[in-house]
Amino acid sequence: MNEKEELNMLRDMLEHMPGGAFTYEAEGDQRFIYVSPSLYKLLGYEDEESFLKSVNYSFINFVHPDDYEKIQQEIDEQISESDIDFCEYRVKKADGTYIWMLDRGKIMRRPDGSRFFYVVVLDENAIMHKRLETAKKAKQDSLTGLLNHQAIVMEINALIQDHCEGVCMMLDIDDFKRINDNYGHIEGDRVIVTLSKALLAEFPDALVGRFGGDEFLLYFVGAKEEDHAEELGKKVVKIMNKIKINGSIPLCGSIGISLSRGGFFSVDEAVRKADEAMYSAKKSGKNQFAIK
Numbered sequence: 001m002n003e004k005e006e007l008n009m010l011r012d013m014l015e016h017m018p019g020g021a022f023t024y025e026a027e028g029d030q031r032f033i034y035v036s037p038s039l040y041k042l043l044g045y046e047d048e049e050s051f052l053k054s055v056n057y058s059f060i061n062f063v064h065p066d067d068y069e070k071i072q073q074e075i076d077e078q079i080s081e082s083d084i085d086f087c088e089y090r091v092k093k094a095d096g097t098y099i100w101m102l103d104r105g106k107i108m109r110r111p112d113g114s115r116f117f118y119v120v121v122l123d124e125n126a127i128m129h130k131r132l133e134t135a136k137k138a139k140q141d142s143l144t145g146l147l148n149h150q151a152i153v154m155e156i157n158a159l160i161q162d163h164c165e166g167v168c169m170m171l172d173i174d175d176f177k178r179i180n181d182n183y184g185h186i187e188g189d190r191v192i193v194t195l196s197k198a199l200l201a202e203f204p205d206a207l208v209g210r211f212g213g214d215e216f217l218l219y220f221v222g223a224k225e226e227d228h229a230e231e232l233g234k235k236v237v238k239i240m241n242k243i244k245i246n247g248s249i250p251l252c253g254s255i256g257i258s259l260s261r262g263g264f265f266s267v268d269e270a271v272r273k274a275d276e277a278m279y280s281a282k283k284s285g286k287n288q289f290a291i292k
Contacts, residue, residue: 019101019122022059026107026115030059033116042123044094054094059117064090064098099123141210143189144196152209156219157267159207165260167223167232170274173240174252174286176214183246188214191243191251198239217271226291229257233289241287254281255289 020039024032032052040051055061063071067089074087087105090098105119139151147155156168173179173191180188192214199208199216211217220232233255243251256278264270277292284290 019103019120021118021120023108023116023118024059026117029057031057032059032062039121043091043099051094054092062091064092066090144193144210146196146200146216147207147209149209149212152207152211152217152219153267153271155207155209156217156270159219159221160264160267160270163263164221165224165263167220167229167260168258168264168270168274169218169220169232169236170211170256170271170278171216171218171236172254172278172282173214174254174282179245187246191245194243195240195251198243199236202235202239217274219270224260226259229259229291230289233257233291237287237289252287254278254286256281257289257291259291 020036020042022032022035022039024030032055035048035051037048040048043051045051045054060068071087071089087103089101089103091101092098101121101123103119103121105117107115108118109115139147141148146152159166173195176188176191179191192210195216196208196210199206199218203218203220205221207219207221209217223229223232236255237253240253241250245251256274256276258264258270258273258277260270273292277290280292281288281290
């Protein structure tokens with residue numbers, strides 16, 4: 001790879017990062033020398049010239065007035081070491097709003113002794129959004145989008161620790177292996193996804209998670225009476241029976257419900273009781289619910 005190809009690759013990298021890069025003079029009015037397209041586009045400008053005019057070509061006017069003094073102090077303290085630590089500050093967009101930026105720069109010297117800064121800057125809003133997305137995905141079951149095993153247990157545990165009484169429900173699809181064996185794993189996955197969507201639609205205020213395989217775990221805050229638990233059990237049976245396997249066979253499931261009755265001691269207790277009730281429902285003929 002020659003120097004021109006390396007330069008083009010660097011420019012391409014700058015175009016696709018959540019931020020950009022710029023250079024500016026270290027002395028005087030700290031006039032901008034270069035601003036990457038990714039940066040001025042992020043700030044809402046069509047071209048470099050319109051951006052430069054908006055800040056009067058100066059880094060001083062690029063930064064929020066309340067942040068500039070702090071940044072300049074950091075620059076002055078580290079200028080002798082040639083490197084600038086990570087700096088956090090606000091910059092103004094074309095629409096007048098401000099966004100947070102995180103930058104890292106290096107002071108460069110020309111043959112004539114003059115100095116300028118080369119700075120790489122990241123959009124903290126985009127970084128935070130990415131972190132939130134990553135955190136969300138870490139909690140999600142990859143097939144259904146529901147809370148995964150670890151996440152649903154943690155969420156229920158948090159509610160129990162906050163003394164939020166409720167109903168814990170364990171749901172297991174009856175004869176799920178037979179669905180996969182007779183109609184294939186694609187149909188099996190479709191059934192699981194369809195059931196997940198139906199549960200979320202029917203119970204938007206409940207915690208709904210995929211406990212594993214064809215098992216689901218739900219928690220209904222405030223539902224602590226037995227008649228309420230029975231109502232929930234009947235609803236879930238109806239929801240399942242409306243789903244058709246291979247377009248014609250009603251989906252069936254066994255449901256176990258545990259009541260807090262004054263508060264669960266732990267999430268393990270809530271899940272264990274729901275699991276025991278679910279197996280009682282299976283032993284009693286399946287496609288029904290049991291309360292413990």
